[in-house]
Amino acid sequence: MPQRANAPHPGTGGGKPPRHVAIIMDGNGRWAKARHLPRIAGHRKGVEAVRRISRAARELGIEVLTLYAFSSENWRRPEEEVRDLMGLLRRFLQTEAEDLIREDVRLRVIGEYRALSADLVAMIDETVARTQRNHGPMLVIALNYGSQAEITAAARRLATDVASGGLIPDEIDEARFERALATHDLPPLDLMIRTSGEQRLSNFLLWQAAYAELMFVDTLWPDFDKAALEAALEGFAARHRRFGGL
Template sequence: MIDRLWSKFVKPSSDKASTLTVENVPQHVAIIMDGNGRWAKSRGLPRIAGHHTGMKAVKQITMAADRLGVKYLTLYAFSTENWKRPKAEVDFLMKLPQEFLAIELEELIANNVQVRMMGYREALPGHTVEALEEAMLRTANNTGLILNFALNYGSRKEMTDAVKLIAEAVRDGKLSPDQIDESTMSEHLFTSGIPDPDLLIRTSGELRLSNFMLWQLAYSEMWFTDVYWPDFSESHFHEAIAEYQRRARRYGGL
């Protein structure tokens, strides 16, 4: 009965979609959206054209995840290392959240999506922060998919800052070393209160984590594709979910 109801909302856009089961949809999917610049170069376009087209893929995959029943979707939008890129490209990237939310926010609200952000806000331009804060405020009471943008995010800095906070708590007598465990660390990360990703997807053929959620991805399933992010479709997303559903997650056991 549940499968029949589910199939009414998840329209198979590929052969992979028809093989998905409602019982084993990943609760949290994280995506490293890679390949925008190479997508543009392969078409003789400026890199920013790839970033702009990639914004459309964000909308498509967000809606696809929502239809499948994914509860958390974390998108690696801009890393702490991306500031090394040319200023013109960085400036363009910093305008994309504002443009995306101006176009898509009303539909996100209509679909009960809650917008969140993890990363270091202090270095972001005011217009970027304002757009995100407005979206987070207006979607704060939504109870559907949580769309979590990792913006100016770096996992090593995140973990270093977490260790500092824990050390300060020990110094101030609020915490003893014997009380520190894995949950203590998790509680001091940006993802506190969010389950670790079940599935990591990375586009563009690169096979590395690029300083993304290093603690949280410890037991995540990983799926890599050569497809550049602007070309990443709902069909590709279904393919990743189908592969996830074929795997057995043992967490070190048998």
């Protein structure tokens, strides 16, 4: 059976750092509740953790770090909390843009982020554009992202190509489908980490995680630091990745 075009090869876990790490950043609210603080205080600490871990990832040689910042389901949260989260995103873009440029980091955003407010979309587009000449590691932020919606959109694009006569159904294989995803030009996902002890993927990178190593850690996201990331990488290095083989 032919291997997917960008599929990793068996054994790449042993002793080697992952190229692409994704993190479900969970636990901000519980961090705040344990300290009798409002939820926004947990989210502020969570932004500090984003800065800390994005730098740690670069120091540890990770090529791509993908962070689940705001899911398509997060709109169900109270309006005040959503407004606070958008404010923190604005502040992050304002304060981090120059550091990303200086540290040669490329910023990417995946998800339906254009549904956000016009001023925020403009800030995102400007920051992404300013970092595109960089050649270093990549920071990918998933905003208003849902994996089922991403997969559905990819299927719709391929169906449109078939309907227009530009594609025949037999030409649709795994590699062709992957090229229709938002992550088509990224390395395969090697490691998925979720903080706070919850053990589910929450509609994040479902296709991409097919053969990723999964780690669920009890640490709440605001407390996740370089040592915790190093421990996850050590655990990854100890695993033997077979991808269905022996």
